[in-house]
Amino acid sequence: MSQMNMVQSINQALAQEMERDQNVLVLGEDVGVDGGVFRVTEGLLQKFGEERVIDTPLSESGIVGTSIGMAVYGLKPVVEIQFSGFIYSAFEQLISHASRIRNRSRGRFTCPLVVRTPCSWVSRGLEHHEESTEALFIHTPGLKVVMPSNPYDAKGLLISSIRDPDPVIFFEPLRLYRAFKQEVPDEIYTIPIGEANVVKEGTDITLISYGAMMSSVLEADEILKGNNINSEVINLRTLSPLDKDTILKSVKKTGKCVVVHEAPLTCGLGAEISAIINEKALLNLEAPVIRITGFDTVVPLAKLENNYIPDVRRIVTETKNLMKF
Amino acid sequence: MPKLSDEEIKELYRLMVQTRVFDEKAWKLQRQGRIGTYAPIKGQEASDIGTSFVLSKNDWIFPTYRNMGAYITRGMPLEKLLQYWSGDERGQKIPENLNIFTLAIPVGTQPLHAVGLAWAAKKQKKDVVVLTYMGEAATSTGDFHEAMNFAGVFNLPVIFVVENNQYAISVPRSKQTKSETIAQKAIAYGFNGIQVDGNDIFAVIKATKDAIEKSKQNNGPSLVECVTYRLGHHTTADDYNIYRTEEEVQLWSQKDPIERLRRFMENKKLWTKEFGDKTFKEAEENMEKAIVAMESLSKPKPDEFFDYVFANQTNSIKMQREYLLKYLDEKEKEIRFP
Ligand SMILES: Cc1ncc(C[n+]2csc(CCOP(=O)(O)OP(=O)(O)O)c2C)c(N)n1
Numbered sequence: 001m002s003q004m005n006m007v008q009s010i011n012q013a014l015a016q017e018m019e020r021d022q023n024v025l026v027l028g029e030d031v032g033v034d035g036g037v038f039r040v041t042e043g044l045l046q047k048f049g050e051e052r053v054i055d056t057p058l059s060e061s062g063i064v065g066t067s068i069g070m071a072v073y074g075l076k077p078v079v080e081i082q083f084s085g086f087i088y089s090a091f092e093q094l095i096s097h098a099s100r101i102r103n104r105s106r107g108r109f110t111c112p113l114v115v116r117t118p119c120s121w122v123s124r125g126l127e128h129h130e131e132s133t134e135a136l137f138i139h140t141p142g143l144k145v146v147m148p149s150n151p152y153d154a155k156g157l158l159i160s161s162i163r164d165p166d167p168v169i170f171f172e173p174l175r176l177y178r179a180f181k182q183e184v185p186d187e188i189y190t191i192p193i194g195e196a197n198v199v200k201e202g203t204d205i206t207l208i209s210y211g212a213m214m215s216s217v218l219e220a221d222e223i224l225k226g227n228n229i230n231s232e233v234i235n236l237r238t239l240s241p242l243d244k245d246t247i248l249k250s251v252k253k254t255g256k257c258v259v260v261h262e263a264p265l266t267c268g269l270g271a272e273i274s275a276i277i278n279e280k281a282l283l284n285l286e287a288p289v290i291r292i293t294g295f296d297t298v299v300p301l302a303k304l305e306n307n308y309i310p311d312v313r314r315i316v317t318e319t320k321n322l323m324k325f
Numbered sequence: 326m327p328k329l330s331d332e333e334i335k336e337l338y339r340l341m342v343q344t345r346v347f348d349e350k351a352w353k354l355q356r357q358g359r360i361g362t363y364a365p366i367k368g369q370e371a372s373d374i375g376t377s378f379v380l381s382k383n384d385w386i387f388p389t390y391r392n393m394g395a396y397i398t399r400g401m402p403l404e405k406l407l408q409y410w411s412g413d414e415r416g417q418k419i420p421e422n423l424n425i426f427t428l429a430i431p432v433g434t435q436p437l438h439a440v441g442l443a444w445a446a447k448k449q450k451k452d453v454v455v456l457t458y459m460g461e462a463a464t465s466t467g468d469f470h471e472a473m474n475f476a477g478v479f480n481l482p483v484i485f486v487v488e489n490n491q492y493a494i495s496v497p498r499s500k501q502t503k504s505e506t507i508a509q510k511a512i513a514y515g516f517n518g519i520q521v522d523g524n525d526i527f528a529v530i531k532a533t534k535d536a537i538e539k540s541k542q543n544n545g546p547s548l549v550e551c552v553t554y555r556l557g558h559h560t561t562a563d564d565y566n567i568y569r570t571e572e573e574v575q576l577w578s579q580k581d582p583i584e585r586l587r588r589f590m591e592n593k594k595l596w597t598k599e600f601g602d603k604t605f606k607e608a609e610e611n612m613e614k615a616i617v618a619m620e621s622l623s624k625p626k627p628d629e630f631f632d633y634v635f636a637n638q639t640n641s642i643k644m645q646r647e648y649l650l651k652y653l654d655e656k657e658k659e660i661r662f663p
Contacts, residue, residue, distance in 0.1 A: 029493070029494070029496065030494045030495045030496060032495075033495050033496075033567065033568045034494065034495035034567055034568055035567070037494065037562070037563075055495070055496050055500055056496075057462070057465035057496075057500065057501050057502065058432055058433070058462035058463070058465045058466060058493050058496070058501065059465045059466050059467065061466075061467055062465070062467075085431070086431055086432075088431075089466065089467060089468070124361040124362070124412060125361075125362075126361070126362055126390075126430060127430055128430050128431060129430075265645070266641070295630075295631070295645045295649065296634070296641060296642060296645060297630050297631055297634050297642075297645075298630065298634075300414065300629075300630035301361075301412040301413065301414050302361050302411065302412020302413070303411070303412050303413045303414075303624055303625055304625060304627065304629060304630050305412070307627050307628070307630070307649060307653065308630070313656060313659075314652060317652075317655075
């Protein structure tokens, strides 16, 4: 066990998987000499050399497209896209190819690559540097989407992603990179993809979130406790495939549900969760499922940033209101 | 040597000094928490200013995050630039009388827009040349090549200015492309590419003027590669010591484009210490005024970021905006009367 922040735990996961499997390689802009602009790949070049830790030309489409070819031919590329807001030129490669190669070739070819990319709002970010676009990928059949919310989860989920037989988009919430440290085992461990984590059991209401918003939800939960509201808190960990069983089991118990994400409201993951609950647990519901999310606007820059991101108070207020329904 | 009057040469010097002062001060403001992340242009002033200086008022530029020299040359108020870097998007509302497009952060994406605008201008028979800026790493993107191809095929009045500053954050030019020069990429698309010493403002001006002339005679696009060097860090979040040596930076410091112009002017008796001091002092005063102006701006209204989603507010946007305002109002009351 060591105290680690998320940068360190991801770095360790990469190093250990590269150690274990010669086929794992890391590529992207500034991942080598620089160790990544957030230092997530620091030291890997020195340990594994230029053949396995590759500074590429600036081309997201190029990085992902060539990684598809490598993945098809037995390698395990772990791509870094410097910010998720710059992934779009690789969108065609991901949507039209990575996600479909297994299907198109009827299993003859597969595409086990991982795309790691920082995401989510960060204070004083520039445009495109604070996007939450997970829904675009969740909506794509054939892609798995993972988003950790703490250093421990990040390591276990990344190792599982690297070992997964299919393409995984691994979102790393930027504001968590150095936000806090946590006990993380030094040895290799995995956290299964597709399983949510019930962080705290409760009876009154189910709070569902993921990524960086988990911290706000946990903080809100503490305040709600003081108001005699005993919530059950679910950390999704994997956004696609979604762990419907855990969600439904919880909502059937509590009868109420709040979904929190910072991504825009419309067609966000909250909409899908709400639909699943409506379809499978309608008669257990004591109140409508509500969503606390970012707005359907471009994320504003510094001057108005606090008005965009759902804050702890908003989660508490909305939850209390729902309890009165 | 391009034809320039003494006054024009002095103006070039003034613009370079103003840009340098802006750059160094912006860096400090970021360190003091008064603006956000900033991408310095120190070392590239000749490339940036020379290329913009020779444009006419009705010509257009499509800049990136690093073209503060071009912005300043084209008359963008300093306080607006600062306002943008401070995280106030109203700073990117370019004044109506300036033909400057909003800056592009996704690398390599804006050349296509420049080509499109040039295409529209040509269709409308307007006397307009469009100049798009980028770093050398932009030439690794697909969009760049598509822009070059369209510009060639439709013979459009576009100038691709590549400020080859040797690095894309930490990635050196040698890892970006196997081409011997960036300029030669133009040949593949059927038009001229020229490589110039980007720290020699007269070379930059000559190459750009030739490209403009050519475009005006319906001879289509050109690429101008300005070989230069980013003397500063990539941005305020970067540390260049990780990927390059101080000796290398020192070597390029000796080719500082401002100092080069100064020496030229001194030889021509266009520069005296008095003139130099005065130019710096004025640049600093302009900057101080801009900082005061920027910092005394009132904050944007809390729901300002809903204003420009669409021309006409949709019902959904209206509801979300009302929700926010109500929420903020309640929050404020709670804080005032806890
Ligand atoms: C499409 C895209 N990918 C990645 C980034 C992150 N990034 C910002 S600047 C930069 C390097 C750009 O180098 P170059 O184009 O040569 O211009 P310079 O910054 O040196 O002026 C990178 C990788 C980005 N802005 N856009």
